[in-house]
Amino acid sequence: MVKLIIDGKEVIAEEGQTVLQAAQEAGIYIPTLCYHHEVKPYTACRLCMVEVTKGKRTRFVTACDYPVAEGMVVRTNTDKIQRCRKLIIELLLAQCPGLPRLQELAERFGVEKVRFSKGESDCILCGLCVRTCQEVVGLSAIGFEGRGFTRRVCTPFDEASDPCILCGACAYVCPVDAIPVEEVDGYRVMERWHKRSKLVACSKCGRYFMTEDELRLLKEKTGLPEESLRLCMDCR
């Protein structure tokens, strides 16, 4: 057990926890974009920046990967932190001016105007989709391309990605809703990954509940008979 102070409140955390986890458990809000508790911290967005004092030294760190330590003093909402967050949101908004989710954040944190030249991306390159596909789904069907200005998230060669089963996990975790999933005429379609797969209807209630690609993988992984897998969660 580690005792630390976050925003003047004494917090007991477990060894190895991050400042973000400790804060969340204590009900203290720290904004995040690239963090999800199911995948490893990546520190891409820097939005979770906090001020940490250990002994005589105060520094700015990313809360999502910074480990707690005995006697540490954390401040999550100082003037400097607020300025820092505003700048980060401003920069992200310059890169992706059209994202409603970022515009909401800008409003919430009082970012009034963007002083930088505007890009036209719809992706903040947080990598959550890529990491979820790799760490949670285990398929690595999507990834990064290039670096610097030309870095982006895509499928290899911008072609339909073989391993992709259209599970939609990437769309679910994307903090800015940049990955649309559509269901049309009995198919699930994900334009961003150039992929579509036929939907499977539950053999009992008839509701579409997964794609044929998902079914194929499930069969492979579980070795269960197909009839049992063709039942949706509610009918099982």
Add this chain to the structure above:
Amino acid sequence: MAQVVIEGVEENVREVMARYGNNPARMIEILQDLQDLYGYLPKEVLEEVSRQTEVPLTRVYHVATFFKAFTLKPRGKYTIQVCTGTACHVKGSYRVLERFEDLLGVRPGDTTDDLMFTLETVNCVGCCALGPVVIINGKYHGHVAPVQVESLIKEYRER
């Protein structure tokens, strides 16, 4: 885009990988050697590397697109590098470049359909007194004027 026939991918990849103890951590060296072999990194080669190293294709693809030294497009027999460094720029290298673009019908970074020429720009090659400098497959041409571009291309095409 011109079609290139790619052969022996499986064996070539196996051979190169063996050179590096079949260690996927040596991905950069593996890709470098394969690029030396093919002149670029064809899609089939990257897919085979992914299969044999068991590194997801997305990762192989990221490495191959991350480094400027790798190219995923076929390269021409001759690489034309037009210096656009400060000194050459002042001496009008952009006009030389424009002339190459017009005559070859490609932009810097691209290759002509007949796979003869790849056009590139470089930033200062250290012999500014010779500007505008054009390097073709390692051979330096100094004081290149736009009017000379046509005969330069002709010279190499007819070799």
